[in-house]
Amino acid sequence: MRQIYSSLFQGAALAAALTAFGAAPSFAQNGGKFGGTLNVVWGDPRSGSAGGDVRFSIALDGGKTYPLLVAPVDQGKAITSFGKHVVIDGRLTKDAHGNPAIQAQRIGAPPAAPPSHHATETRRVLYILLKYQGDSQEPHSEQFYLDLTNPKKGDLGKNIPASINGFFDKTSWHNLQWKADVTDWMKLPHPKTYYANCGWDQSCANLGALSNDAFALAVKAGVNLSVYDNINFVINNDLDCCAWGGGTSYQGKSYGATWEPPWGQETSVYSHEFGHSIGLPHSGWTYYAYDSPWDIMSKRTAAKTIQCGSYFSVNDGADRAINCTEPGDGYIAPHKDYLGWLPAENQVVIDAPRTKEIKLEANALPLRKGIKLVKICLAGLPCTGGSAHYLSVEARIGGKKYENGLTGDGVIIQDVYLNRGAIGGSCYFNSQSGFAVPIDATPGDWDAENCDSGGREWPDYALGNAQFLPGQTYRNNSLHVSVQVKKQEGSSYIVKVKRTN
Ligand SMILES: [Zn+2]
Known part of the structure; x- marks a missing residue:
C-alpha cells in the first residue's frame, strides 16, 4: 500500500x-x-x-x-x-x-457547540485483547477488564481499588457511564517490532496498523462493531513510550479509542485516556508538562495503589509490576462544562464589569444546587464557542472520591483558552498542553533555570500549592479582574469576584 x-x-x-x-x-x-x-x-x-x-x-x-x-x-x-x-x-x-x-x-470554523456529551449517556466500549505474534503472555483474564469497568465500585478481592464506572459516575455527576464487552485474547499477525519498533524513549507506535489488524480480528471473531462507541485496544506488552487515547476511524465509522500496554490497563490511566476519547485535552503546562495535580488530565495523582499483576516488559527486558489505582484528582470544572456536564444554573458567568460574592461548592461533592464554576469573561474576548477565553474559578476540597489525592484544599483559578497554541520550552518534555492553565497562588517557587523544585519538597512548589486560600486575592490588572477568597464555609468557599472593565 x-x-x-x-x-x-x-x-x-x-x-x-x-x-x-x-x-x-x-x-x-x-x-x-x-x-x-x-x-x-x-x-x-x-x-x-x-x-x-x-x-x-x-x-x-x-x-x-x-x-x-x-x-x-x-x-x-x-x-x-x-x-x-x-x-x-x-x-x-x-x-x-x-x-x-x-x-x-x-x-474550518470550530463547531459552535462542544462535544455533545450532555445528558445521561452510556457509551458502549469493546475491549479487544491482543497478543503480539511470538508473545503468549496474558497480563489479565478477560473477566478482569469487565470487573475494572462495569461495576460502580472497585473490588479489593480482585485487586481493583476503584472501578472506571465508579470514577465516571461520580465525576460526571451521573452523566456518563460505560458498558464494556471483551473479546478473547487474540493473536496479532505481526510481532511488537512491526507495530512499535522502539523502547520507552520514543513515540513510534503505528496505531493505524495495530487498529486495522485488531478490527479485522474482531470482525473475524463475529463481533458487530456497529454497536460500539469506543474501542479499547488492549495489548499484552509495551508499545513505545506511551499509553494512547483519542479517536480512530474504521470503514467509515469513527470511534473513541485507547491503546493500552499492560502498565496502563487500570482505572487512573483509563480515566485519563477515556477523557481523551471524549474530546478532553490536558490541563496544566504552567511550568512543565503534566504539572497540575488538580486534574487527572494532567498529573494523574493516585489516592490508592495496589499491585494487580505483572508482565515481562519487552521495553525493560525484565518483569514489571502492574499497579491498579484509585484516581485522586478528578476532572476540573471547565472540562466538565466543556463536556456538557455542568448545567447553567450551577455556574456564575461574569460577562460584564461588576462585583459579586459567590458561594463556590467543592467540585468533588454531588451536583445539587451549589455553584461549581465561576467563569469570568474578559473584556473584548469571546466567552463561548471555539475561541472562548475566560478565567475559571472552582473550589477543590479533598476527602471525597475521586479527589483524595489532592495536594491541598482551596480555590483553583485557571486561564481557559480553547484556541490556545501549544505550550513548550526547555522545562517541557512535550508540548501537549490544552485549554486550561492553572494560575499559581504562590509564584516563584519553581526554578525555571534548572527546571526543578529548587530544593523544595512536593507539594510545596510549582502547582502543588497553586490553590488560593482564605485571605488571599488573585489580582490581574491587565485583565481588570480580581478574585478574593474570603473564607471557607464547610465544603464551600466564599469568593468575591470583581471585574472592572
Ligand atoms: Zn494524555
Missing part, C-alpha cells in the same frame, strides 16, 4: 485520487479542501517518565485516513474539532516518515 501511495504522490495525480475518495473538488496545485472527520490521539508516558506525542489525522469522507499536520499555533483549534466533521484548507505533503499527509493551512 505504501508503494502505491508513493507512486501516486505526485501533485495532481494524488489530488485526483483524493477527490475520488470524497474530498471537495476545488484543487489548486496540491492544495484544496478536504472534508472528513478529524481525529486526535494523545500519547502519554508512564508516571515519572518523559516522552509523549499528539497526532492529528483526517478520515476523508470516502473512507481513507491521512495524517494531518497541524501547526502548534492551531493545536487548540484542531482539538476543539476532535471527532467532528470539518473542512480543511490544506496541501498535500509528506509526514516525517515520508508518508502522504495533509498539511492543514486553515481548519
